[in-house]
Amino acid sequence: MLSDLRAQLTKHLEESLKRNLPSGVVLPPVDLDFPAQRLHGEFSANIALKSAKLLRKAPAVIAEEFRGIFQDSLTDTPFQNKIAKIEVKNPGFINFFLTPLALFGILEEIFKAKNDYGRCDCGRGQKVQVEFVSANPTGPLSVAHARQAAVGDALAHILDFLGFKATREYYINDGGNQINLLGESIRCRAIELLGGEASLPENGYQGEYIKDMAREFITKAGIKTLEKLASQDRVNFKNYGVEYLLSVIRKDLEDFNVRFECWTNESKVATKENIAAVLNLLEEKGFLYEKDGALWFKSTHFGDDKDRVVKKSDGSYTYLLPDIVYHKNKYERGFTKIINIWGPDHHGYIPRIKAAVQALGKSPDSLNVLIVQLATIYRDGKPVSMSTRRGEFISLREVIDEVGVDAARFFFLMRHIDAHLDFDLELAKKETPENPVYYIQYAHARIHSINKKAGETGLRQKEKGFSLLKEPEELELIKRLGSFPDSLMICYHELDPYALMSYLHELAMTFHRFYDQHRVIGEDPELSCERLALANATKIVLANGLRLLGLSTPERM
């Protein structure tokens, strides 16, 4: 809303300058900023500063001249009753102040749109795929996956709200060596359970959960002797393990309120035929060559550091090849924008997959790889060290059980995705002001409380025709409500839900200040109606934002 007004005003000012200046003078565009401080108005233009060199005059002089032109141009336009004053400030800023009337439009718009306030069709229905977590089914999900899950889910929600059609996808790596190791690890533990002796393969999985799985395996299959166990096909252990762990993973994610529209198996996508097709395609385009008995992909052609092996000298494929097949498959399913959310350990992998995408004839910009930094878990003030292979790590399940879904999701989203994150388990559980988790939700609960009171006194809110809100705290709050759509656009541009989290925190802060300074339900019934509307408009925006982040909207706390 605020940015709509800004866009209209910008256009109007450009035109009025063009009309009033000698033709042939080409000035830089009029850019209106949202100034950080209220005393600089709602919009601020730096055009005078930018034009100083060109016009060879002091910025302050130009600013004064432009101010006159702008002021005159407002007469008999829709802006007349929306702009309160235009002011020049050193060293040459031209600041615009809005009237309360201009701001009231924001409230009306919120009540008109309600749960859809902030929604737009910027995405024009484009299909976007957000692929995230995609952890190998070789163990329970860790906190690293948990953060990726919180980020990916929120991002998909936001993209949907902005008019894209987002699909959450989990890619199941069920074809690689890791899965074979999993099967072998289970088999070894099963042998031990039956009294035999076995040593885990090198790099085998040592976690306790492997023993649990081995126990369940032999129980279910009714295996009681080592001989019976030895007659089992090794594939059974592997398949059993994948199925078992995937069901655990699904359940964990579901309890974390993350639901994937699509689960894709590597074994179904990277088939022999599809791999051969990709090799043919790359061969035809001249991006493959043989060296040292291996087959190489010429990724340097697209800016990678070095070329990459796709088929090893022993005839087997590297991981890159099925991955190229998978990405080709993504495009074939009609996605115009592909977002991969990876952990930092895959950072170096970006150039080669981007190269692969280009080799397939796609724009490198259509593939966005987001690296979500790790979270360090703190318990008792000390960082917890983790190792997946040794089975020493904090799982998503433990985090959910210990601090709850809301607190966990909040913590994972409270920083930019590329920033390291400290997750203090004790802090996340505390019900004290030190804990940042409940600040936003508390504002929502407070408003619900006001409504309860309003219901008791028979007060009804209005949804248009505002005229009495004029206190600084009230106007600040309305302005903040009006920039909700802008925060969503930042999330889109940065592909990071952080801007929304940050916005909601600021909105809650602005509300708490308003709440503290002014009684909503007071002596004056007319004013009470309008303040109740202001509070409820805030509630709508808070709820919309919290929903997009996957956080709950509690009515009491």
Added chain:
RNA sequence: GUCCCUGUAGCUCAGUUGGACAGAGCAUCAGCCUUCUAAGCUGAGGGUCGCACGUUCGAUUCGUGCCAGGGACGCCA
């Protein structure tokens, strides 16, 4: 060694495509609950924005060099 990221208050981090005196939370100190939720609000102290040049009317933001920390560099997945 090559490449990438980071360096802002005691701690954890913001800083909106260069903008007006550098912000928030926590921690410390001082205030505010007979009235809609004090999981809240107000105020104070605390920073040569790693260092040095450069570009600009203007640099935390852009460029170069240096210093410090982290990460990635497999015919592993």
